[in-house]
Amino acid sequence: MYNSKIIGLGKYVPDNVVTNDDLSKFMDTSDEWIQERTGIQERRWIPEGSEDTSSVMGAKAAKIAIERAGLTKDDIDFIVFATLSPDYYFPGCGVQIQDLLDMPTVGALDVRNQCSGFVYALSVADQFIKTGMYKNILVIGAEYHSNGLDKTTRGRGVTVIFGDGAGACVLSREEDSSKGILSTHLHSEGKYADKLIVASPSIKHWVPEIIESEEEDISYYPYMDGTFVFKHAVVRFSEVIMEGLTKNNLTKDDIDMLIPHQANLRIAQFIQKKFGLSDDKVFNNITKYGNTTAASVIIALTEAWEQEKIKEGDHVVLAAFGSGFTWASAIIKW
Numbered sequence: 001m002y003n004s005k006i007i008g009l010g011k012y013v014p015d016n017v018v019t020n021d022d023l024s025k026f027m028d029t030s031d032e033w034i035q036e037r038t039g040i041q042e043r044r045w046i047p048e049g050s051e052d053t054s055s056v057m058g059a060k061a062a063k064i065a066i067e068r069a070g071l072t073k074d075d076i077d078f079i080v081f082a083t084l085s086p087d088y089y090f091p092g093c094g095v096q097i098q099d100l101l102d103m104p105t106v107g108a109l110d111v112r113n114q115c116s117g118f119v120y121a122l123s124v125a126d127q128f129i130k131t132g133m134y135k136n137i138l139v140i141g142a143e144y145h146s147n148g149l150d151k152t153t154r155g156r157g158v159t160v161i162f163g164d165g166a167g168a169c170v171l172s173r174e175e176d177s178s179k180g181i182l183s184t185h186l187h188s189e190g191k192y193a194d195k196l197i198v199a200s201p202s203i204k205h206w207v208p209e210i211i212e213s214e215e216e217d218i219s220y221y222p223y224m225d226g227t228f229v230f231k232h233a234v235v236r237f238s239e240v241i242m243e244g245l246t247k248n249n250l251t252k253d254d255i256d257m258l259i260p261h262q263a264n265l266r267i268a269q270f271i272q273k274k275f276g277l278s279d280d281k282v283f284n285n286i287t288k289y290g291n292t293t294a295a296s297v298i299i300a301l302t303e304a305w306e307q308e309k310i311k312e313g314d315h316v317v318l319a320a321f322g323s324g325f326t327w328a329s330a331i332i333k334w
Helices: 031-038 054-068 093-100 114-130 153-159 190-195 207-212 226-247 265-275 293-306
Strands: 003-012 017-019 042-044 078-082 107-111 136-143 165-174 180-188 257-260 315-322 326-333
Touching: 003 054, 003 114, 003 293, 031 265, 054 093, 054 136, 054 165, 078 093, 078 114, 093 107, 093 136, 107 114, 114 136, 114 165, 114 180, 114 293, 114 315, 114 326, 136 293, 165 293, 180 226, 190 226, 226 265, 226 315, 226 326, 257 265, 257 293, 293 315
Parallel strands: 078 107, 078 136, 257 315
Antiparallel strands: 003 165, 003 180, 017 042, 136 165, 180 326, 315 326
16 A cells, blocks of 8 residues: 655636626625635736636646646646536547647546535545556646626625636555554535535536526526535535544644635634644635635635645545535545
């Protein structure tokens, strides 16, 4: 049995910055209203006419991660791509990465676990490496939200939250079992699927049916019961973090860096207070990127590493909660 270790990190976000004041020009909202509820000040949205998509952004982040790992595209054995906003209904973005990076015909897997997507994808890659099946795996989280949001006052409760972007890491074999990913922990509770959902298009509500329908509850746009999601998120975040610490005989005092999914700054602050963590032990960047769903944890992890907030030997905790409901954590010895 091997361990797996992150040896390269990369991120990509569009240049186009959309501030809260920008949003107030086409919906009934304000900077104060958004910051009070979410902590978000701005986000990145792909501008009209850009070549960027989830797969293209993922490829850009992946190139950086591979280079920083000291590898080439030909050294990658497998691809795991997490997103809720693929370029196509099918096929998934994983195979597009293989093509965009002109890689050998390695396997590619897509993970559809929304906000928990990257941690789930990391867990999948970790298992492949632990069993010895693969040596170097490219793990990507990327989202193109902005083209699928209701940019009217009706949709403001969701639209103000989400941003576009991508992050990637290279996971590689590590023979020292005390280093790398120590454990991952995955959970789901499907009875709450309709609390955070895009119900259409789907096999039940396909495109012609939506176009012809006059039913108000059939929509292309995301729906979220924000209060319900918040209440469950703070509970599940705490549980899955403690599960990982307990598994590895660690306590909250052993956390050197917590990277929470950037869903809502208020959630992250609640968890920080509950675990008694100082500001230098929690990394948040939601204020400038919004919620990039499957990309949020890996973008934040990359930035924390770039800013030298993570050093060798640190215990790094990744945690996420989102639609499904799904939630997950990963305990890493850097």
